[in-house]
Amino acid sequence: MAAPPPALTLPPSQFARLQPHAYLLAHLSPPASSNQPSIRANGRASSQFRPTSANTGSLTHTNGSAVVRVGDTTAVCGVRAELLPTSDIASWSVSRSGAANNAQQRQTSSNSNSNDEIDPEESQIQDFNLLVPNLSLSTGCAPGFVPGAPPSALAQSLSHQILALLHSTRLVRADDLRVWYQVPRLGETDTKGQGQGEGGMDVDDDTTTHGQGKREIKAFWALYIDIMIVSLAGNPFDAAWAAVLAALRDTKLPRAWWDVDNEMVVCSDAVAEARRLALRGLPVASSFCVFEADAAAGWRAVIVPDAEEEREIEESARKGMLRRWVLADPDGYEEGLSQERVCVVVDKVDGKTVIVKLEKNGGWAVDGRELKQLVEIAADRWEAVKEILEQC
Template structure:
């Protein structure tokens, strides 16, 4: 090997070693001083994952990944991946509400999706997200209970909505809501009728119909860092550093189905009204994008 080639190889090896050392130093700094690490990125107009401050992560939707479900969808928002399966079963109505069917939503954050979750009973975060999802479905009347009635007082549909996180990288609620709404749009239930002779419900083997859906809300979540940075779609790294979180869910007409504001601390330098106004405006545009993705993916 010539002297020049030797020097070039040595220089390349030195550059690679220097680059690796810089990456390792950045990783150590992010673990020891996460607040400063995030702050330095935001001061330059970027996020640690390469997005600008107000950017959202890429979204993809795959329909019908679960063949045994009546409707299903798999959603990816960045590295966060959620799968939703919908199952319809015949049930007896509540005596107090003989014309109402049932909707039973649940979000599972298993230990396999992230080191932050442990095996055992559902985590507090999973229970909270399940409650939020239930509130959203009820407030928006996505599945009106009266429309799930087969025969008043005798038989109704019970719609089970199960969402499982496959990989967790923050903003699980937005991903779960998108997966649920996409799966509900694909759900087909068999034609059902009451047979007086046998006193039971008979279901068609061939005729299937879409669910009687009402409003289809979609969710947009934000974090507020250092009382001045509004961060859409926070990641798992950013979420523990955020003092305030906001979630806005809007239906097809732009009406709110759910608005949540959580967290401690003030928002010095930024009025609450202005902050909510900015988030609302961003959410309106984002929801339009999500609806387009949902339609084009079918």
């Protein structure tokens, strides 16, 4: 008895490898006669994010840590705090002189803008490199990243993006990283002269108290933020940034003070005296990619002989109306089929959505109307991430 002839159809797994673009397009744009909804190859809707989970305090040798999983992409973040004495900062004396020369200018600016709460010395975080993020992909997270290999271009780019976002959002307060010393005012018995310096010169109220001298910064806390991507399945930036947020929310700094006798900064080993960072807001990143159908124009005429649909594709291309889909939280398969990327970082203040960062590169398909829709999707994503982090 003769064997039956081999089937002329391909299984979905082989079709996805041989024709990845056509495979994704077949899910996003099914034939009208099939009555199938437009879904992605992974079963998600265009605006749907992958399941997200977070866990904090997993690393006991750090001041703060977190593990965040977005789908099959997993990021581990650990924050290590180290003291940086001001005596080891070469430009510290210069920065102090500049701050003293601009004291009057800052006072005038604060009087004219009474509602402005920006610390004039917030630039110390950036000037002295107090936040040092480092992202590593050399963990065998994907076949293209071999353990022990030098940092790839993607790892360096992600590290730079995280550092730039930390600086632009001013997430960490500079005052949380300062170690102060209150200089005693010796030989001061005349209370009438309190609030005045030598020679009757006025002294800023925020640097002196009754019976005490000026406050001096003796050291800073430098935060080394190490991120490891242990599993990479697309969209590493959102997972890495969420891990940084969760780790910083978990970070506790020991109580530190200046020991006058030993002329050094001393830290307390009491866990109860450690304090958490008072972060500014909760900026959440949401990434999107743009998938265009024109790259596979005419493919359906070969697989499913429908001349009418082929003419519709050609007519749309001729008129410049590109069929495209904006996909939220792209996985590795979708990232390889798209060129245009959009990253939206939002925060909410008093119930209002604030756009912290809006970045688009790789094309010009997304217009202003679609960007507005992406901001609304990112605002909903903010609510979901906030609930996840609050449960940690």
